[in-house]
C-alpha cells in the first residue's frame with residue numbers, strides 16, 4: 021500500500037502539487053489521470069523519490085519514505101518495478117538480456133536460477149519465442165511486454181507505469197492493460213499508472229485519482245466515473261459528444277438492469293459518511 025499525505029511540490033514560486041492525499045492499495049490498478057500540466061508526472065516522481073516533496077509524506081506500507089536515509093530508500097526501490105513510456109530497452113541487448121538486467125544488478129541466486137526466472141517472466145508475457153531477438157526486430161507491443169517482464173522480474177511489491185499505452189493501437193493497448201491488470205491481481209502488486217488513455221480508465225481503473233491544476237479533484241473507481249457529478253471530471257473524461265451520449269446510455273442500461281439501486285445505495289452511503 022502506498023499512502024500520500026498532503027504532499028506539496030513546487031519549483032521556484034510555482035506550486036505544482038498543492039497538498040495531495042490518497043491511498044493506493046495492493047492488488048489494485050491505481051490510475052493518475054488529468055490534463056497536460058496537471059502534475060501527474062511530478063506526482064509520480066515524488067512517489068518514487070526521483071523528486072523530493074517540499075512537505076507531506078509518502079508512505080510505503082506505513083513506512084515514511086520521505087524521511088528515510090538513502091540506504092533505506094534503496095531497499096524500497098528494490099521492491100519497485102518500473103515500466104517506462106518508450107519501453108526504454110537496451111538496443112544492444114537481446115530480449116532475454118534486457119529482462120536479465122535487473123537480476124544482474126540486484127538479484128541473488130545462481131546464473132541457472134536467474135535464467136529460469138527470466139524464462140518464467142518471458143513465458144508469462146508470452147514472449148518466450150522472442151528471447152534471442154533484439155528490440156529493433158520486435159513490434160512496439162512486444163517491446164512493452166519485454167518492459168513488463170523486466171519490471172516484474174524481481175517480484176516487485178509496487179509497479180509504476182508511465183503512459184504504458186503511448187504509441188500503441190487500441191487493441192494492443194487493451195492487451196497491455198489486461199496483462200498489467202492480471203499481474204497486479206496475481207501477485208497482489210500496488211500498481212500505479214500515469215495515463216491519458218480512456219480505454220485504460222474504463223477497463224482497468226480500480227482506483228482513479230483525477231488531478232486538476234495540482235490538486236486531487238476527484239477519486240473513485242471506473243464504475244463510479246459513469247455516475248460522477250463532478251463537472252471538471254466529466255468535461256475531461258466525456259470530452260466528446262459521442263462519449264457523453266455513451267455515458268447516458270450506460271446509465272440507462274444500468275437503470276434497466278436495476279443496477280442503479282446498488283449504485284444509489286453506494287452514493288447514499290458515501291454522502292452519509
Ligand SMILES: Nc1ncnc2c1ncn2[C@@H]1O[C@H](COP(=O)(O)OP(=O)(O)OP(=O)(O)O)[C@@H](O)[C@H]1O
Nearest residue numbers: 031036054055056057058059060061062063216231
Ligand atoms: N523539473 C521541473 N522544473 C520546473 N517545472 C517543472 C519541472 N517538472 C515539471 N514542471 C512543471 O510542472 C507542471 C506539471 O508538469 P507534469 O509533467 O507533472 O504534468 P503532467 O500532468 O504529467 O503533464 P503531461 O500529461 O503533459 O505529461 C508543468 O507546468 C511543468 O512545466
